[in-house]
Amino acid sequence: VLDVWIGLKVLAGLLVYLLLVVFIPLATVGARRYRLSRSSWRGIRFSFRGRARDFVKIFVVxxxxxxxxxxxxxxxxxxxxHAFMTANSWFGTRRFDFDGAGRALFGPFLLTLLLTPFTLGLIWFWYLARKRRYFWGHTSFGAARFRSTVTGWPLLRLMAGNLLLLVLTLGLAWPWARVRSVRFAFRYLTLEGPLDLDAIQQDARAASATGEGLAGLLDVGGGFDLG
Structure with missing residues (x-):
């Protein structure tokens, strides 16, 4: 009887894991599609055109x-x-591009793992800052390219401040913490190079709010990844 019970628990755990690795990417894509469809600049809407099943494959593998x-x-x-979410994001008739590769982050990631015990985990803030710089540095929009100058210390102070806000308010300060994070990201972000906005035309795409609801339920992001 005990063996059967253990087997059932293992099977249930596997089923939950499989459901999560399918629903999380579905929710992420749905939320991204919905949020970008509700975002605009200069009267031109953003859109997301990636297929959910393609992201599910990436996520499962x-x-x-x-x-x-x-x-x-x-x-x-x-x-x-990140490449999938970025390369399938559009502003009107122009797409965002990403030309980064995971191998560029493997060395820093491995070094961070090795140094984690000796830094009480604080080294991860420097890795996250490096990842932000790399991701944005390999993101382009037409002939223009993004550039992030964020470093570890400011990121550590931001997250420590957000954590303190959430603890002191029992989580009620979450909207303010989120706004602080967005402002922080843009403070260190620039777009460099020619930007021919006149050539961009409106190309709005409809989107269901289902993904937004799933993303909220599972607490996963779907907007532009600001780091």
Missing amino acids: GSVASSFTFGLYYPFFDTQR
């Missing part, structure tokens, strides 16, 4: 590969997710 490699595949998985 990346999750399994990361598990079997004890997390070492994660930089490649993380970059593939």
Whole structure:
């Protein structure tokens, strides 16, 4: 009887895991599609045109590969997710592009893992800052390219401040913490190069709010990843 019970628990755990690795990417794509369809600048709407099933494949393969490699595949998985979400985002008739590769982050990721015990985990803020710089530095819009100058210390102060706000308000300050994070991201972000906005035409796409609801339920993001 005990063996049967253990087997059922393992099976249930696997089913939950499979459901999560399917629903999380579905929710992420749905939320991204909905939020961008409700965003505009200069009267021109953003849109997301990636197919959910393609992101599910990336998510399932990346999750399994990361598990079997004890997390070492994660930089490649993380970059593939970011590339998919960025390259399928549009502003009117012009697409955002991403030309980064996971291998560029593998070395810093491995070094961060090795230094984690000696830095009480604080080294991860420097890795996250480096990842932000890399992701934005390899994101372009037409002939213009983004550039982030964020470093570890400011990121550490931001997250420590947000954590303190959430603790002192029992979580009620979450909207303010989110606004602080967005303002922080843009403070260190620039777009460099020629930007021919007159050539961009309106090309709005309809989107369902279902993904937004799923994203809220599962607490996953779907807007522009600001880091």
